Amino acid sequence: MKDWRYWLAEQRGTLLAFGIFIVMFVIYTSNHPAGFTANVVQTASNKGVLLAFVAMAQTLVVITAGIDLSVGMIFLLTNCLASWLVVGTPMQTTLGVIAVLAVGLLCGAINGAIVIYGRLQPIVATIATGAVYYGIGLLLRPFPGGSVNEDLADVLTGRVFGVVPASLVVLLAIVLVIWVPFSRSVLGRAAYAAGSSETAAYMSGVPIRRGKFAAYTLAGLLASIGGLFLTFFTYTGEAAYASGNSYTLFSIAAVVLGGVSLFGGKGSAIGAIFGALAFRTIGDLLFVFDFDPLWQPLFQGVILLVAVSLGAFALFRVRNRLEWFL
Amino acid sequence: MDGAAPLFRMEGISKRYGGVRALEKAELVVEAGSIHAILGENGAGKSTLIKVMAGVVAPDEGRMTLDGREATFASPGAANKAGIVCIFQELSLVPELSVADNIVISDPPKRFGMIDRKAQRRIAEEALARAGAADIHPLALVKDLPLSRRQMVEIAKALARKPRILILDEATSALTAADVSKIFAVLKRLRSEGLALLYISHRMNEIAELADQCTVFRNGRNVASYPAGSKSDNEVVELMIGREYSHIFPPKPAAVPATAAPRLEARKLSWADRLHDISLTVRAGEVVGLGGLDGQGQRELLLAFFGVLRGLSGQILIDGKPVSITSPSVARDEGIGMALIPEDRKTEGLMLPMTVRENLSFAALDRLSKAGIIDRAAEQRLIDDMVGLLAIKTAGLDIPVGALSGGNQQKVVIAKWLMRQPRIILLNDPTRGIDVGTKQELYQLMRKLADAGAAILFYSTDYDELIGCCDRVLVLYDGAVKRELVGAEITERALISSALNIHGEDSPVGLGVDA
Numbered sequence: 041m042k043d044w045r046y047w048l049a050e051q052r053g054t055l056l057a058f059g060i061f062i063v064m065f066v067i068y069t070s071n072h073p074a075g076f077t078a079n080v081v082q083t084a085s086n087k088g089v090l091l092a093f094v095a096m097a098q099t100l101v102v103i104t105a106g107i108d109l110s111v112g113m114i115f116l117l118t119n120c121l122a123s124w125l126v127v128g129t130p131m132q133t134t135l136g137v138i139a140v141l142a143v144g145l146l147c148g149a150i151n152g153a154i155v156i157y158g159r160l161q162p163i164v165a166t167i168a169t170g171a172v173y174y175g176i177g178l179l180l181r182p183f184p185g186g187s188v189n190e191d192l193a194d195v196l197t198g199r200v201f202g203v204v205p206a207s208l209v210v211l212l213a214i215v216l217v218i219w220v221p222f223s224r225s226v227l228g229r230a231a232y233a234a235g236s237s238e239t240a241a242y243m244s245g246v247p248i249r250r251g252k253f254a255a256y257t258l259a260g261l262l263a264s265i266g267g268l269f270l271t272f273f274t275y276t277g278e279a280a281y282a283s284g285n286s287y288t289l290f291s292i293a294a295v296v297l298g299g300v301s302l303f304g305g306k307g308s309a310i311g312a313i314f315g316a317l318a319f320r321t322i323g324d325l326l327f328v329f330d331f332d333p334l335w336q337p338l339f340q341g342v343i344l345l346v347a348v349s350l351g352a353f354a355l356f357r358v359r360n361r362l363e364w365f366l
Numbered sequence: 367m368d369g370a371a372p373l374f375r376m377e378g379i380s381k382r383y384g385g386v387r388a389l390e391k392a393e394l395v396v397e398a399g400s401i402h403a404i405l406g407e408n409g410a411g412k413s414t415l416i417k418v419m420a421g422v423v424a425p426d427e428g429r430m431t432l433d434g435r436e437a438t439f440a441s442p443g444a445a446n447k448a449g450i451v452c453i454f455q456e457l458s459l460v461p462e463l464s465v466a467d468n469i470v471i472s473d474p475p476k477r478f479g480m481i482d483r484k485a486q487r488r489i490a491e492e493a494l495a496r497a498g499a500a501d502i503h504p505l506a507l508v509k510d511l512p513l514s515r516r517q518m519v520e521i522a523k524a525l526a527r528k529p530r531i532l533i534l535d536e537a538t539s540a541l542t543a544a545d546v547s548k549i550f551a552v553l554k555r556l557r558s559e560g561l562a563l564l565y566i567s568h569r570m571n572e573i574a575e576l577a578d579q580c581t582v583f584r585n586g587r588n589v590a591s592y593p594a595g596s597k598s599d600n601e602v603v604e605l606m607i608g609r610e611y612s613h614i615f616p617p618k619p620a621a622v623p624a625t626a627a628p629r630l631e632a633r634k635l636s637w638a639d640r641l642h643d644i645s646l647t648v649r650a651g652e653v654v655g656l657g658g659l660d661g662q663g664q665r666e667l668l669l670a671f672f673g674v675l676r677g678l679s680g681q682i683l684i685d686g687k688p689v690s691i692t693s694p695s696v697a698r699d700e701g702i703g704m705a706l707i708p709e710d711r712k713t714e715g716l717m718l719p720m721t722v723r724e725n726l727s728f729a730a731l732d733r734l735s736k737a738g739i740i741d742r743a744a745e746q747r748l749i750d751d752m753v754g755l756l757a758i759k760t761a762g763l764d765i766p767v768g769a770l771s772g773g774n775q776q777k778v779v780i781a782k783w784l785m786r787q788p789r790i791i792l793l794n795d796p797t798r799g800i801d802v803g804t805k806q807e808l809y810q811l812m813r814k815l816a817d818a819g820a821a822i823l824f825y826s827t828d829y830d831e832l833i834g835c836c837d838r839v840l841v842l843y844d845g846a847v848k849r850e851l852v853g854a855e856i857t858e859r860a861l862i863s864s865a866l867n868i869h870g871e872d873s874p875v876g877l878g879v880d881a
Contacts, residue, residue: 046464046505224480229467236462243422243458244523245443245472305462359638359676360669361693362714 053299054311060297060347061318068321071328078203084324085205086197086273088317090115092211093266094287095294095316096219096309097148097259102295104252105235105304106155106162110170111263112288114147116279117177118267123186123277126268133189141264147173148260152253170288177279184278193272207269211313214265218258219309227254236305293340294319297347319344371434373398373562374419374450374531379428380586381414388414389425390586396531401553401563403573403594406583407606407829407862412566415583416533419564420452421445446472449530453520453537461509466490468508469523493526494519498548514541521549525556532556533564538572550576568659570599570866582606599868607858615834616813621853622649622837627686629821630671630704630790635680640666642846643680648790648821653812655836655856656825658865663845664825665709668792671823672706673697684790698729698786705729705783707776709794715779718768722760723749725767725778730785752781757807773804780811791815793824797831809835829861843867 048055065084069076094111101108118140125136147169154165198206222228230251233241241248266287271277292302298315300307322340326333374396381389389411396402406412417423419430421439430437432448439445445452459468466486467474475485490504499518508516517537524532534553538546553563553576567573573580577594582605590605597605628647635644641663648654656664670678673691681688684702691697697704708714716725726749727734734745749763756777760770767778776796783791793812797805812835816822826832832839839856841849841864849864851857 043505046503046507050464050505050507221480224483226474226476226481229463229471229474229481233460233463233471236460240458240460241471243442243454244460244468245441245446301462305460360666361674361676362669 051308053306054308054314057298057311057314057318061314061321064318064321064325068324068328073328078199078205082199082205082207084321085208087324088320089207089211090266090270090273091287091290091294091316091320092313093214093262093269094291095298095312096214097262097266098291098295099298099300099307099309099312100222100231100255100259100262101162102292102300102302103235103304103307104231104255105238106252106256107292107302108151108166108256108259109163109288110147110151110166110173111259111291112284112286113170113173113177114144114260114263115267115270115287116284117147117173117180118144118264119270119274120177120180120186120277120279122268122271123181123188126188126192126271128189133192136189137268140268141261144260144262144264144267145257146260148257148263149253151260152256155256156249156252170284174279174281174284181277181279184276184280186277188271188275190275193275196269196272210269214262215310215313218262222254222258223308227251231255232305234304290319291316293344297344371431372396373433375431376415376419377429377431379415379418379425379430381418381423381425387586389418391428392583392586393588394581395591396562396564397579398530398562399557399560400578401557401565401576403577403580404564404566404583405573405580405602405606407865410583410606411586412583413535414586416452416535416564416566419445419450419531419533420454421450422452443472446527446529449528450533451524451527451529451531452533452535453524454535457516457520459508459516459520459523462507464505464507465494465502465511465519466504468519469493469504469526471523472527489526490522493522496525496552497522498545498552514545517541518545518549521552525552529561531562531564533566535566536568538567538569546572568866570602570868599863603859603862603866603868606862616810618813618837619651619817622652626650628683629685630823631683631686632667632671633681633683635667635670635678635682637666637670637675637678640845641670642844644842644845644847646840646847648823650789650819650821651816652837653816653822653824653835655832655839656823656842657829657832657839657851657861658842658848660827662842662865664842665794666845667842668706668794668823668825671697671790671792672704698788703786703789704792705786705788705790706792707780707783707794707796709798711775711779715782716767716775719766721764722758722767722770722778723763726752726763726782726785729782733786748785752785755784756781756811773800776800776804776808780808784815789820791820791822793822793826795825795827797826797828805831829858832856832861833858841865 069080072080074080094115097111098108121143122136122140125139126133127136151166151169154160154169155162196206196210200206200209227250230241230246230248231254233246234248234252238248294316295312296302297318298307298311300312319340322343323336326336326339372395376392376394379389379392392411392415394415404412414423418425421442421444437448439448460471469490470486475482475489487504494500494502494504497518499522502515502519508519511519521537538549541549557563565576579591580594581588581591582602583589584606626649629650630648632644632646636642644667656667658664666675669675671682673693673696682691683689689702691702696702712718727745730748731740734741734748758777758781759774767775770778797808812822812824824836833856836856839851839861840847841851841861843865848867851860
């Protein structure tokens, strides 16, 4: 086989998610009253990147065969924090942004430490820490409110050169600065190896713990970037429990749509981004076709079910039935 | 050898797992530039020995020296750094990563802090070429490769780490003949480059071709060390035997007449590349053993009978009638009445957190219930019978089965199936990891069940058990029945020589061996 075919096989999940997204987005814009205009794209992008950041965060943890049920809450907590800190002079704003990102990093590091060194199951550990993060958010913002540096917010949610949505540019920059180096570093490979077969990785002398710790920590950072953007869009902070929970669950859906295996070791954050954008577009599609918004959860569920079923076909090829349960 | 410190030495190494001693004051000397073969039967301590060397397990006592200096390895990574690289029997490859990723996994080449993929590719291609496996594409995912190719990747990975001591644990077991000869050429070249190689294999012809020095292990001790070729196959087998008989077996009744109709019969069973044309019969009242080295298809054969494998070819007959067993629940049904005591009771036999009572009734629930409602009184009666019959020691029926000792857990697994009064009982190494007292009870029970009319097919890695319990033993090698031993023919010598696929009792060295 030629090199490119191996590359294609490896990227299949990502490409599939990309394809699903493009098809849905084309249907969406072609039926939109305004059509494919900078405005429509900007609005879609601003809605989509929030879930995209949270889904990237989820990807990092899922790759290690874990799951992070606190990403939505880190997203909320950092939103509440940003509505206090990201204000004032450019200098104060900068420090505020750094503080918010540092808190996200810390939340992720706490998750990682509990899972790796405390040897707790990720699902339990992150439900607990998620509740804690939400609790802190609630103390910070018992009622919706606060403000944000509007100049910065407008730049980051506006358009570059009048056409390209700035939020998309930031997303791309984050992919280049965080995801690409991580996935190509020794730690990233350790995270993949630990997710695929922890025993084999251990036997090969791979730094499993450091790899997993890096994955959880960066997940916290990515979720906090999402939280910042939420603040830029809404100009306020709000500890909205239901919203945090749905971000967590949608991030898992986006990751699965994006071809990331929940068993670990396989997939890419880029796939998850397209998964997130596609998932968001489902809602918009219903809008342009004048469906009652009440239909949205049902349709999202059906699309998700179809997408994950595609991945289950491999089970038909298993010859030893005991392998079904591995 | 004369005065100068050897490259590597182990002295007085002991290791216990619970009450089982895996190594008892073992000694080993490894010289540079030679191939050292380690021999011994199942459970002789070979695997533990190399796990100690490779930093996977820490010894309880004893010391190791490398270049005359004391060495301890806290992890496989530490042993690798010291130049000791092991190719394990259970492959240590990460399935979702590519071949190249795997080959460089312990120490990937870096550029600007990131993994240098071009350099990685180059290293991988070189290593694959050195291992004689240039046909494997470095970008292929390991999980997509067949077992024999994976083993070649494993060897390439070891070579890429530039070892000083290379340990091969059954590294050729899944290879094709062509690959084996390539690997042999590679190993001989490495020897001439001054590496020390430890070679663990059950294939006598491979050892005859490769080894300079041999060490035989038995019961966790090294019992003999000798230059290769200085002993005949028979003398080697003699050295490997010689364990004390520590178990008491029930007397065997007169053989079931060969004319009796078989209860269970297989005709030319084949599956994937693991089972080849296996034909056998088991009659009611008979205990038939499955012998041979670990992993020669015994487990797959039992799974095939029990309806777990798909794409099985050949025929299974029960009481002379062909049947199609498509799942374990078909296998256990009235018409067939089969039970399988699995190898791993923790995952395939029991639900550890559930109670003893629940575990016991699982397999028999359909018999104990009417219209979906469990008849609690009938359940209790049957459970009481079983607990009594098997003398299960438990503080109560409503405690989690995970709280029982290993031996009692195994009794629960067996009792669970006996509640259905099976006519055919398949046992997959049922005494592994349980205490001697319980073993004895199981031997008695097996005979009692056979006397009551059950047909029993019994796989064991313990030769004593096969000798003590079985009316007949089928020895498997490479997924095929190599030999059938009946009655007095079942001796340790016969079992070992046929397990190693040495024909006849007195074949001279190097003859009559085909792997």
